[in-house]
Amino acid sequence: EKADSLKEMTIEADQFLNNGKTNVSTFSGDVVVVRGTLKVKAEKAVVTKSADEFQHVVLTAKPGAKISFRQKRDGGPDLWVEGESEKAEYDEKTEFVKFLSKAQIRYLDGSKVTQQQEGEFLSYDSKNDVFVGVNSSSGQSVSGGGRIKTTIQPRTEKQAN
Amino acid sequence: MKAQITIDRARIWMAIAAVGVVALGSFWLYDTVRRQGADDYNRASARLEPDYYVENFNFIKLSNNGKANYHVTGKNLIHLPRTDQYDIKEPRISSFDAQRTPITINAGRAVVEQKSEVLTPKRTEDVVHLYDQVTVERPQGINSSFMRVETEYLQLLPDADIVKTDQRIKLITDNGETLATGMMANNTNQELRLLSKVHARLSKHK
Numbered sequence: 252e253k254a255d256s257l258k259e260m261t262i263e264a265d266q267f268l269n270n271g272k273t274n275v276s277t278f279s280g281d282v283v284v285v286r287g288t289l290k291v292k293a294e295k296a297v298v299t300k301s302a303d304e305f306q307h308v309v310l311t312a313k314p315g316a317k318i319s320f321r322q323k324r325d326g327g328p329d330l331w332v333e334g335e336s337e338k339a340e341y342d343e344k345t346e347f348v349k350f351l352s353k354a355q356i357r358y359l360d361g362s363k364v365t366q367q368q369e370g371e372f373l374s375y376d377s378k379n380d381v382f383v384g385v386n387s388s389s390g391q392s393v394s395g396g397g398r399i400k401t402t403i404q405p406r407t408e409k410q411a412n
Numbered sequence: 413m414k415a416q417i418t419i420d421r422a423r424i425w426m427a428i429a430a431v432g433v434v435a436l437g438s439f440w441l442y443d444t445v446r447r448q449g450a451d452d453y454n455r456a457s458a459r460l461e462p463d464y465y466v467e468n469f470n471f472i473k474l475s476n477n478g479k480a481n482y483h484v485t486g487k488n489l490i491h492l493p494r495t496d497q498y499d500i501k502e503p504r505i506s507s508f509d510a511q512r513t514p515i516t517i518n519a520g521r522a523v524v525e526q527k528s529e530v531l532t533p534k535r536t537e538d539v540v541h542l543y544d545q546v547t548v549e550r551p552q553g554i555n556s557s558f559m560r561v562e563t564e565y566l567q568l569l570p571d572a573d574i575v576k577t578d579q580r581i582k583l584i585t586d587n588g589e590t591l592a593t594g595m596m597a598n599n600t601n602q603e604l605r606l607l608s609k610v611h612a613r614l615s616k617h618k
Contacts, residue, residue, distance in 0.1 A: 252489030259588075260614045267592060267610040269585075276587070278610060298587070298614070306587070306614060390449050 255322065262296060275299050284341070288323035289348075291339065299342065305344035310314075312337055320348065324358070331359040332375065349374045360411075369400045395402030462490040462499075482507050482570065486522070496531060498524040503542070505568075507599075513553025515599070519566070520544025540568040548575065552586075556602065560584040561595070573599040581606070588615040 265280025273332035276298045284291040295309035301307055312318045317335040336354035341347070348357065354373040358366040370384045384401070471484040486500040503522040508514035519542035528535045548561040563581040568574075576596045583590040583606065594607030 262610075262612045262614065264610045265608060267590065267606035267612065269604045271559075272603065274557055278612070315608075383614070 255289050256286035260284065260286040262298075264296070273299075284310070286388070289320070289324070291318060291320045291348075293318040295340070301344070303344070305342070307343070308341040310339045310341070317353070318350075320350070327360065329361045333357045333359060334373070334375070336373070345376070347374055347376050349378065365403070367402045460492075460494050461507055463493045467478075469480040481509055496524075497526045500524065505540075507570075512599070512602075513556050515548060515550045517546070517548050517566070517568070519540065519546040537569060537571050540570065542566040542568065553587065558586050559604075561597075563595070565597075575599070578607075586615075588613045 262278050262282060262284050264278035264282040267276065267278050269276045278296040278298070279294065280294045282293045284293070284296060291310060294313040294316065295311045297309045297311075300310075310318050312359050317337055318339050320334045320339065322332055324332050334350055334354065336350035336352060336357040338351040340349045340351070344350075350373045352371055354370055354374050356368045356375065357364045367386055371382070372384045373382075376383075423460075423609040424474075433481065464491045467487070469484075469486055469489055471482075473482040473484075474497050475481055483506045484500075484503060486503045490499050491497075492499065495550075496610040500522040501520075503517075503519055505517040505522075506514050507517075521543045523541045523543075525535055525539045527538055543565055546563050546566045548559075548566070550556060550559045552558045561575075561581060561583055563579050565579045566575060566577045569576075578594050580591070580593050581595045583592070583595070583604070590606065590610060590612040592606035592608065595605065596607065597604040
């Protein structure tokens with residue numbers, strides 16, 4: 252949702268470690284990242300700073316578990332997007348949320364899933380709600396790599412009342 | 413006959429051994445009591461009230477082995493002989509050395525416990541306790557970013573260059589503001605650890 256990009260980001264966790272030399276901060280233990288309506292849950296979040304002072308967050312889940320993500324979508328009162336994956340990256344500059352390895356994204360209208368996507372690499376531009384699916388977690392399409400599976404639910408006819 | 417003598421001799425030796433044990437035991441008991449008495453004596457003699465105090469002081473400690481140097485100022489310092497402690501009002505400690513950007517610490521009160529052989533148990537390292545609105549500040553430096561810490565209690569271990577607390581703490585950096593309970597900061601490897609209930613607000617990119 253566009254409005255999210257104006258909001259500040261908060262991160263809650265059990266523990267935090269900052270290395271003054273490399274200026275890398277690591278949040279660990281039930282990490283919850285919130286920015287406006289964007290909410291990401293993970294086990295660990297490593298925040299680094301690029302040269303031009305933009306924050307880059309890499310989130311990883313407990314082994315065997317997954318990261319979960321939920322955000323409101325523009326274009327409707329109750330449109331949401333939800334997702335899980337083993338790893339995710341969030342870049343403050345591009346506002347891209349990249350889901351890597353065994354990623355799954357669901358578009359919801361209220362609580363009904365209108366579109367579902369699975370794949371190795373799913374990248375979601377949370378500023379413009381643009382969505383890209385690629386079959387290798389490096390972000391380049393690899394022939395013979397995993398398959399992207401998209402299921403789009405039929406649009407329910409709005410009864411003209 | 414022969415067996416008889418050896419038994420008698422054995423019995424005699426046993427008696428001598430028993431007497432020896434008793435003698436040693438009583439000497440050991442006497443010595444412990446005497447030494448315990450001495451400890452109580454020299455502690456009792458160290459008065460409870462301060463034996464000296466300093467007003468508006470400037471204390472500079474220069475270390476030659478590359479360790480941090482300390483510059484401590486304070487409104488008032490009193491020395492308590494009984495516990496060999498210094499009690500300082502409104503201390504301001506700045507630690508500086510060639511490689512790192514200086515760190516400045518302010519507090520309402522400090523209790524400095526230096527290494528001391530006199531006390532039992534002995535104190536093997538310097539410990540500084542800081543109370544009431546403690547702030548630690550490190551300006552932006554060549555190899556360090558701006559950092560400010562605010563808490564109600566902080567413990568300094570100058571020898572190990574460690575600063576720690578188990579209280580609620582606020583950490584302000586140019587990335588934003590973080591609240592947590594418990595902190596352990598190691599100045600030598602520039603690592604800062606927040607121990608529980610971490611809540612960080614990352615400021616938006618300006």
